Amino acid sequence: MLGIVGVSEQIYYYRKKIQVEPRSAKRGGGRPVPGYSRSLFGDPVSDGQIAEWLSELINGETGVYGYRKLTLALQQDYHLIINKKKVYRLLKSMDLLHPQRRKRVHYPRKLANNRIIQASNELWEMDIKYGYIAGEQRFFFLLSVLDVYDRAVIDYHIGLSCEGSHAAALIPRALWKRQLFHSTIRPVIRTDNGPQFISRAFEEACQMHQTEHERIPPKTPNKNAHIEAFHSLLEAECLLRNEFVDYQEAYRVVTEYLSFYNERRMHGSLYDRSPEQFRKAIMAQQVQPFTVKV
Structure with missing residues (x-):
């Protein structure tokens, strides 16, 4: 029988003589937990x-x-001789471990490229402008999204604070206004390196809405020249001409200027048309398209 099953006589009689504990019955290796630790005094x-x-x-x-x-x-x-593994094990058995910190996702920084823009909704620029409320002696924020080709302010946020969540909320709103929310065509969004634009909320919103985000190198505002030009117009034509008593007045005056800028203010680079008039003229093929190098 031993020859049939392929077991030598020596092994058979050895195992029969010495009862070997089955591997499954063993504790799994290592010394047993002693149940105590020692102090420095033993x-x-x-x-x-x-x-x-x-x-x-x-x-x-x-x-x-x-x-x-x-x-x-x-x-x-308590002068204990104890290591962190045992403390971890005790805390785990007592259900007193702190929850693990969520690992922060590091989004790779993408620098702004030189581009040739030939139509609307290819490149949007975002930036923040500060305004002063003299009556309340505090500042307010205007965060705008501007289309580089037609120079329109697509959407904006005005408030006494401006965080990454406000910048993130502008992305779906601007896509909706340009009827791109359900389209596979998405613009590139160019910003500087402000805290609102390097925040996790803004980067997650860009990924969620499949928009490419690029940031200009530090100290190169010329890479965001179009929205910087808009801020210059806003400063000269609106903010410096008004001394705001309170936030409500500042909000009203700035929103009225933004409507004027988009709907009626003539731009020399847009064949002396406003951004909205220019977009309609392009769609009706009434003006010659051009290219913008950024």
């Missing part, structure tokens, strides 16, 4: 006592610490 300290000390540390001023710093606190305050 005294054993039970895991239950260590768990109580951990609870006291967490409920005290060291409650902001993670398991690594709690290990240091046990070593310094």
